[in-house]
Every structure is written in structure tokens, then in C-alpha cells.
Amino acid sequence: MYRFYLFEKALNILLELGYFILLNNEKQQQSIQQLIVDILDENLEGLAVDQLYIQLNLIKSCSLASVYRILSEMRRLGVVRKTEFARQKAVYTMSKQKLKCSVSDAYSNEVLPCSNQELIMDFEQLFDKYKNEFSGIDIVLYKK
Secondary structure (H helix, E strand, O other), X not given: OHHHHHHHHHHHHHHXXXXXXXXXOHHHHOOHHHHXXXXXXXXXXXXXXXXXXXXXXXXXXXXXXXXXXXXXXXXXXXXXXXXXXXXXXXXXXXOOOOEEEEXXXXXXXXXXXXXXXXXXXXXXXXXHHXXXXXXXXXXXXXXX
């Protein structure tokens, strides 16, 4: 009786996993970067790297080093925010700022936030129009 219960439970788990894989089959075609954005969008409280890695590997195979590299690049671009606690693991969340507009000065090699509010409002309207296609916009304008 006990053996049958374990077999039935294992079968149910496999069926649920198969159902999960069928539902996420289209997600396997997405890039790892987009999958990370999707997973972090679903988990508003944030995730540690190992939690993100486990969820990501259910959909698409990748290495832990790749997850760290992608998160590091996304942090540099301002897409993802890292929150560190005293003795706990760091938690990654999506940046609340979906639009990042910067101005690059070719002579001084400085990159500063855009201060033209009218231009920022135009980009926000553009983002609102395509927000179902894109998770964020990072615009760098080059000064003459």
C-alpha cells in the first residue's frame, strides 16, 4: 500500500512537471536575459541568485556563472537592482525605473542623466505604446 502511494505521488509530480514544461515550451525559445526579466517581474519581492537559477533551469538550461554575468550587466544598465542584507543573500529585483535616458558627451566621455523633461515625456509615451513588447528602454543620446 505504501509503495503504491509513493508511485502515485511520483506520477502526479511527473504529470505536473510535464504540464509545466508544455506550458513553458514557448519560453524555451526566449533568450536567457528575457527569461530573467520575466521571472523577476513575476516575483516582486525579489529573488536570490540561486533561486533565480533554479527557476531559470526549469525553463532553459544555463550555468550559474551566466546568471551572475547577466545580472551584473543588467545592474550596470540599471534594469535590475541588487539589495544586500547583513548576513543574508543578496536579492535582485526589477528596477522601478522602466525608462533610462542618458546623455553622452563625446569630448569629456561623461554620461549624465538626461535633463530635458519634454524629451523624457516623449520617450515615456513611446514606451507606454510598446510596453507589452519591451520590459524597459535604455536610451543613450550623444551630444555634438
